[in-house]
Amino acid sequence: MKVRSSKTLTNASLRAVRDKMGQRGKDEPLHASDIYQCARKTVASRMYGEPDLSREDIEIMSPGYAVQEYFWGDEPESIEWEGALFSIDGWAEGAVLEMKTTGAYVKYLENPQPAWLDRTRSYCVIKGTLEAYILCFSFTSRRFVEWHIEYSQQEIDEEAKWLRKRIPELKDYIKRGELPPVTERRYAYECKYCSFKDHEDVNCRPLIKAAGMRITPPQKGK
Numbered sequence: 001m002k003v004r005s006s007k008t009l010t011n012a013s014l015r016a017v018r019d020k021m022g023q024r025g026k027d028e029p030l031h032a033s034d035i036y037q038c039a040r041k042t043v044a045s046r047m048y049g050e051p052d053l054s055r056e057d058i059e060i061m062s063p064g065y066a067v068q069e070y071f072w073g074d075e076p077e078s079i080e081w082e083g084a085l086f087s088i089d090g091w092a093e094g095a096v097l098e099m100k101t102t103g104a105y106v107k108y109l110e111n112p113q114p115a116w117l118d119r120t121r122s123y124c125v126i127k128g129t130l131e132a133y134i135l136c137f138s139f140t141s142r143r144f145v146e147w148h149i150e151y152s153q154q155e156i157d158e159e160a161k162w163l164r165k166r167i168p169e170l171k172d173y174i175k176r177g178e179l180p181p182v183t184e185r186r187y188a189y190e191c192k193y194c195s196f197k198d199h200e201d202v203n204c205r206p207l208i209k210a211a212g213m214r215i216t217p218p219q220k221g222k
């Protein structure tokens with residue numbers, strides 16, 4: 001028996017994920033992820049194409065998709081709303097279901113992350129409900145943690161208002177071929193995982209520095 005280290009199927013697996021993810025063309029409708037992530041990233045990906053996901057990105061992301069599919073099956077069909085597409089993970093117990101995975105220990109997950117609450121609120125807007133469940137699987141604890149969310153009507157109305165402003169704004173940027181400023185990013189961690197920070201045409205790194213922002217958010221307690 002001869003055993004040797006190999007990369008043949010590793011490379012094939014990475015290629016399969018890259019092919020599945022595909023590229024979003026300039027004219028493709030905006031998806032919820034385009035709306036909620038950094039506006040500059042959304043516009044840059046339509047103008048220059050999304051750079052290939054790195055091996056590390058794929059290895060971090062894929063187990064999350066796999067867990068979601070294992071428990072809840074394929075995502076339902078996307079819903080079109082105000083000219084954008086929203087893919088809701090599911091509908092359970094008369095409420096929106098949003099499935100998440102994390103590397104954090106369950107004991108550190110006291111509350112859902114603000115980004116999860118924002119995105120889930122948008123699905124409540126689309127489905128016309130105030131209620132949602134966020135179900136999160138921790139790879140580290142190997143346990144679920146779950147939250148039931150009840151938004152107020154005012155929160156839902158404010159989110160709908162924001163979406164009605166944000167969607168046409170993004171479309172206009174894409175149409176004009178103009179990159180929004182780096183200050184349009186929504187969360188500090190976005191730059192850390194963004195493949196555009198060193199893209200020669202998008203050129204975020206020096207702009208982020210000039211704006212007094214950080215690529216990697218400070219750790220808690222630092």
Ligand code: SF4
Nearest residue numbers: 038041191194197204
């Ligand atoms: S590096 Fe940051 S500011 Fe630039 S596109 Fe990515 S997320 Fe947005």
